[in-house]
Amino acid sequence: MTTQPPTPETIERLGAAVFRSFAMRAGMELDLFTPLTEGPMNVVELAQALNVGSTKLEPLLYSLVDAGLLTVEGERFSNTPESDHFLVRGKPTYMGERHHQFSHQWNATLKTSESIRPGAAQSKVDYHDRTPEQEESIYRGLHPGTIAAGRMLTTMYDFSAYRTLLDLGGGSGGLAIGVAEECPHLHATVGELPEVLAVTQRFIAEAETKDRTSIMAADALSGSINGSFDAVVMCNFIQVLSQDQARISLKNVIKAVEPGGDLYIVGRVLDDSHLSPTNALNANLFFLNVFDGGQAFTEHQHRDWLAEAGFGTIKRDILPDGRSVIAARKPS
Structure with missing residues (x-):
């Protein structure tokens, strides 16, 4: 035959x-x-x-x-x-401005072989080169999705006992706004780098929850996080860091969580097989071109770093869009 x-x-x-x-x-x-x-x-x-x-x-x-x-x-x-x-x-759910994000992702990913040969990202993002208008346009495209992420968290987890929440590295503050919409008993704070806060404030001012949503300068790597909170959310955060930076940031973040409080890591997380979810695999092709160390790390790596930082009761849930939520509790 x-x-x-x-x-x-x-x-x-x-x-x-x-x-x-x-x-x-x-x-x-x-x-x-x-x-x-x-x-x-x-x-x-x-x-x-x-x-x-x-x-x-x-x-x-x-x-x-x-x-x-x-x-x-x-x-x-x-x-x-x-x-x-x-x-x-004009609709509140408008995502059309995301064409800027898609273009950036695709153009960067076209340089994958160029990044692999020297072992260095060839499409690094210099956020300082963006004008405030460009920065706001990018966040406009992402804003409806981050609001939806905040709302989604309140349906998946019990937020009834929280009175304060920190959206660390929250960009437009959409996640904090989404949580505040669903939890009228809660005050949400968006922690961002000083150069981003002016853009964040414009989004907060447009929200119906502006009286219960505030901003503050925060830097997880330097440990500059003022106050402590019942819950801290890090959305699309760990994946932009190197392994050493991820360890450092989690050791700093636990200091901002009240005893008995919770940390939620939302983003791209690989299964320990490194073969799924598909969108985490795809994201890593983009990440290797824009970050020298950032990537979608495995669940096992996240668990090790969280335990090393002092968190316990670690749980991972996978969302319909393939992203993961890793929830961890600071011991009382």
Whole structure:
């Protein structure tokens, strides 16, 4: 029996997989989902609303139908429920500005082989080079997701006994806002580096919970964290640090947790096999290009660092989007 030679099926599938993502990014950048919230449009009508030519727009619209972000009936295009909820400018759930983040991630990840050869990240982020406007635009895209993360935490864990919470490295403060919305008995504080606080304050000022949400300068690596809190959340934090920095930060953070209080680490965590969840694997390709030491570390590594810092009762939960929450308690 003659064995048939393999076909390049996997190679071709992976090579084509990027185009739906590129179509989504182009649609977000053009803001084409916003006019469609008023109702179906044909190519000419939508081109006029966007002030672009219809000839080049048409292929993109059909690609977005294939990607699951538009529908088409006859020659009239409409948003899907998902795109109408998240990609229409002006809605509180708007995520369209995330095209900046996607572009950064993809451009950085294209340098993976260049980073591996010298063993040094080739797309390091210099946050000091960003203008305040650029910084705010990036946080605008992330803000709805961080609010949702805060709300999600309150459904997964019992926050009824907490009176104070620190959102450490909280950026826009979305997580703190989301928690405060769901827990009217609680005061939330966003701890950030001094150069970020002006942007954070603008988001806090827009929130209905602004009377119960405050900001303060904080640096987990230097140990500059004022006060102590019933709960501390570190969202997308450990993954940007080296192993030594992660150890140091957790040893500093435990000092800011009240005895009997809890720490929640939210972010990309690998199973000990290093093979799952898939999105943590994918994130590591990006991380190796932008951080010299940061990566999605394993659950075992997190457990070791937390125990070394003095935390106990360590538990990991995996979220539907593949991120993990590692909860740890400071002994009373």
